[in-house]
Amino acid sequence: MTGGELSQHFANGNGLIPLRDAFSRRSAVMPFRGKQRLPSDSFQSAWQELLSSPCPPRKRLAYIHVPFCANHCLFCGFYRNAYVPDAGADYTDLVVEEIQHDARSPALRSNPIQAVYLGGGTPTALSATELSRIITxxxxxxxxxxxxxxxxxxxIIHFDAEKIDACLEAGANRFSIGVQSFDTTVRRRQGRRASREEAIRFLEDLRDRDRAALVIDLIYGLPGQTPEIWQQDLHTAAGIGPDGIDLYGLNLIPGTPLSAAIAAGKFPSTPALAEIGGFYDAGADFFRRRNWRQISNNHWGRTTRERNLYNLLIKEGADCIAFGSGAGGSIGEVSYGLTSDLAQYREDLRADRKPLGMVTTSDALQPLRNLVTASFEIGRFDLARLGALAGGETVASLTELLRQWEGAGLLSLNDNLVDLTVAGRFWYANLISAFHDILENRLHSAVNAA
Known part of the structure; x- marks a missing residue:
């Protein structure tokens, strides 16, 4: 690999502040690298073939998508449908039917499921009975x-005591609550109706049940969210005593109501990229001083009850069995997405068809991508494992890049072990994307040369 091919991935150095200046933009890890779409007329035959055979032993997850929300949060790019009681009841019937049908197959019986995630959308928009039926x-x-x-x-909105108790009685053992900010003004600017006081009371009530792990999601970089407000958010969240806290940087998605409102001058602009790293640094330092364990780049645990299994295993490439309109999953080399069109979802299930909107197959480099993604996700990379998959020459070819990143303050490299600094954890998606680019170019070139 030439120096020029590596140098395009170099971080900015020369005395600059890594958290502010290492890269000119934050990359995103693209989920469809190396995947080839199958033609739509082959979806059903491919799915039936996949279900008909037991799978080799591997980690497995299940994901159930609930495509309803009480309202559209301004920053969200995933809003699809407003919840109404009739639609929720019908949808629950369909999801239950889908699970029962697929669960009989050899492929789904062959491996135990380590984690189940009900996501959306907003699962808690469903009624207590509907939530209970799905979990049961x-x-x-x-x-x-x-x-x-x-x-x-x-x-918080519409997630009342009846729904909480229904989830617990049905078997839920972890709640992930999207608070984003406790500041009432910042919250309501994003379409969150509950005030700071209401949010705290809700979370304390959920905590005091003491029957499931409680995780609070916070977002930094929201319009009007100053460093002082962010510090208060951290103190408030930790003071509630949850089992875990997630910190996510705002992804300002073009076309969302928030993006439009900022462009129209209705809201203050979001903090510049050069400022965002300071928010992450403040959060990492906050939890380090309180001895919370850092489970991944964006997630901290206070108690042993918080494991964050789903999020860690999905990055490792575990199978993910998906149910519900808009859900995405994978079994082995096959990835699939279910149609987000509710009418089509219903029509397909009633016709005894899996409601597939997309099916892809992965190339031979997917285990390597999974290793890269999962390793950088937890802030530590064992290069010996990379060498076992890609060869020692490939690892050696990356040394110049790793040393450059080390000099730029993003990591330390000792005895084939890479440990990310706080700045490296902030820019981790850039590091993953760079490794993916380089390894794909090198290994594809080797295959073509052979």
């Missing part, structure tokens, strides 16, 4: 591991 069906029909993590993602 999952536990009755799917081969869950004895210590399976069952997460319900939710918001």
């Amino acid at each position: 069906t999952v536990r009755a029909e799917l081969p869950l591991a004895a210590d399976c993590e069952i997460t319900v993602e939710g918001r």
Whole structure:
């Protein structure tokens, strides 16, 4: 590999501040690298072939998508449908039917499921009965591991005591609550109706049940969110005593209501990229001083009850069995997405068809991509494992880049072990994308030369 090919991935150095200046933009890890789409007329035959055979032993997850929300949060690019009672009841019937049908297949019976995630959308927009039916069906029909993590993602609005207790009685053992900020003004600017005081009371009530792990999601970089407000958000969240806290940088998605409002001058602009790293640094330092364990780049645990299994295993490339309109999953080399069109989803299930909107197959480099993504996700990379998959020459060819990143303050490299600094953890997606580019170019070139 030439120096020029590596140098395009070099970080900015020369005395600059890594958290501010290492790269000119934050990259995103693209989920469809190396995947080839199958033609739509082959979807059903490919799916039936996949389900008909037991799978080799491997980690496995399940994801259930709930495509309803009480309202459209301004920063969100995933809003699809407003929840209405009739639609929720019909949708629950369909999801239950889909799970029961697929659960009988050899492929789904062959490996235990370590974690289940109900995401969206907003799962807690469903009624207590609907939530209970879905979770109960999952536990009755799917081969869950004895210590399976069952997460319900939710918001404060409409997630009342009846729904919480229904989830707990059905078997949920983890709640991930999207608070984003406790500041009432910042919250309501994003379409969050509950005030700071209401949010705290809700979370304390959920905590005091003491029957499931409680995780609070916070976002930094929101319009009007100053460093002082961010510090207060951190103190408030930690003071509640949850089992874990996630910190995510705002991804300002073009076309969202928030993007339009900022462009029209209705909202203050979001902090510049040069400022965003300071928010992450403040959060990392906050938890380090309180001895919380850092489970991944964006996630900290306070108690041993918080494992974050789903998010860690999905990065490792575990199988993910998907149910519900708009869900995405994978089994082995096959990835698939279910149609986000609710009418089509219903029509397909009623016709005894898997409601597939996309099916892809992965190339031979997918295990290598999974290793890169999972390693940088937890902030530590064992290059010996990379060498076992890609060869020692490939690892040696990356040394110049790793040393450059080390000099730029992003990592330390000792005895084939890479440890990311706080700045490296902030820019981790850039490091993953660079490794993916380089390894693909090198290994594809080797294949073509042969």
